[in-house]
Amino acid sequence: MGDALRPMARPRLYEQVIDRLREYVADAGLGAGDKLPAERELAQRLGVSRTSIKQAIVVLQVQGLVEARHGGGTYLVADTLDAEPVENLVERRKRLPDVLDAREAIETKLAELAAERRTTSDLDAIEAALDHMRQEVAEGEHGVEGDRRFHAAVTEAAHSVLLAEFMSSIADQITESRNESLRQPGRPARSLTQHIAIFDAISLRDGKRAAAAMRRHLRTVAKVRLLSWNPEDETDGDSEAGW
Structure with a gap:
C-alpha cells in the first residue's frame, strides 16, 4: 500500500507567524535596514506567545532574512521576507x-x-x-x-x-x-x-x-x-x- 493515508502534518504555528510577518512587511513597504515591531508587540497583535514569535524570528535568521541585534531589536536584511518553506x-x-x-x-x-x-x-x-x-x-x-x-x-x-x-x-x-x-x-x-x-x-x-x-x-x-x-x-x- 502507498502512504496516502499517512498522518497529516499539523502546520507549525511559527510558520503561520512567518506568513503574517511577510504580509506585514509587504503592506508596510518595509525594506532592508528597517526594524520589525518588538516581539512583545508582535505577540499581542497576532495573539500568540512570544515563544512562537521567537521561533519565527530564528527561522528568518537561519535564512539570512533578518538580523537580531542583542538588545536592539530585529532588522530586515532583505527587502522582503520571502522565506523558504x-x-x-x-x-x-x-x-x-x-x-x-x-x-x-x-x-x-x-x-x-x-x-x-x-x-x-x-x-x-x-x-x-x-x-x-x-x-x-x-x-x-x-x-x-x-x-x-x-x-x-x-x-x-x-x-x-x-x-x-x-x-x-x-x-x-x-x-x-x-x-x-x-x-x-x-x-x-x-x-x-x-x-x-x-x-x-x-x-x-x-x-x-x-x-x-x-x-x-x-x-x-x-x-x-x-x-x-x-x-x-x-x-x-x-x-x-x-x-
Missing part, C-alpha cells in the same frame, strides 16, 4: 553534515595537490577568483560567485581527474553549503581572508600549509546556524484558536 530547511539540515564531511575530506587533499602541481596559469585563475570575490564583498554581496570560482580554480590546479569528478558529482550539494555559509553575518569577508591564506600556501608550493588552511576554512564553512536550529522545538502550547 520550512520543510526545505529541514531536508537541507539533514543533508548538510554529510556534505560538509565530504568537502573537508576531498578539498583538503585538493589544496595539497594544488600546491604541489599548480602552474602559473592556475595561480592566475585562483587570483582572478579572489579578485572577483573581493569586488563582490566590497559591494555588500555574499561573494557566492567568487567563492565558486575560487574552489573550482583550486580543484583545477590539483590536476586530479578523479577528484574533480567527485567534486562535480556533489556540485549541487556544495552550492547549498556555500549559500548556507555565506549568508551568515560577517562570513563573506572572513571566507575571503581564508581564501587568501589558501592561495598564499599554494603559491609557495607548501602542500601541508595549503591543506591546513583549507581545513580551517571548511570548518568555518560548517559553522552555520541551520545546524543548531531545532525545527520541532514547539513547546509554548499555542494553538490555532489564538488566531
Whole structure:
C-alpha cells in the first residue's frame, strides 16, 4: 500500500507567524535596514506567545532574512521576507553534515595537490577568483560567485581527474553549503581572508600549509546556524484558536 493515508502534518504555528510577518512587511513597504515591531508587540497583535514569535524570528535568521541585534531589536536584511518553506530547511539540515564531511575530506587533499602541481596559469585563475570575490564583498554581496570560482580554480590546479569528478558529482550539494555559509553575518569577508591564506600556501608550493588552511576554512564553512536550529522545538502550547 502507498502512504496516502499517512498522518497529516499539523502546520507549525511559527510558520503561520512567518506568513503574517511577510504580509506585514509587504503592506508596510518595509525594506532592508528597517526594524520589525518588538516581539512583545508582535505577540499581542497576532495573539500568540512570544515563544512562537521567537521561533519565527530564528527561522528568518537561519535564512539570512533578518538580523537580531542583542538588545536592539530585529532588522530586515532583505527587502522582503520571502522565506523558504520550512520543510526545505529541514531536508537541507539533514543533508548538510554529510556534505560538509565530504568537502573537508576531498578539498583538503585538493589544496595539497594544488600546491604541489599548480602552474602559473592556475595561480592566475585562483587570483582572478579572489579578485572577483573581493569586488563582490566590497559591494555588500555574499561573494557566492567568487567563492565558486575560487574552489573550482583550486580543484583545477590539483590536476586530479578523479577528484574533480567527485567534486562535480556533489556540485549541487556544495552550492547549498556555500549559500548556507555565506549568508551568515560577517562570513563573506572572513571566507575571503581564508581564501587568501589558501592561495598564499599554494603559491609557495607548501602542500601541508595549503591543506591546513583549507581545513580551517571548511570548518568555518560548517559553522552555520541551520545546524543548531531545532525545527520541532514547539513547546509554548499555542494553538490555532489564538488566531
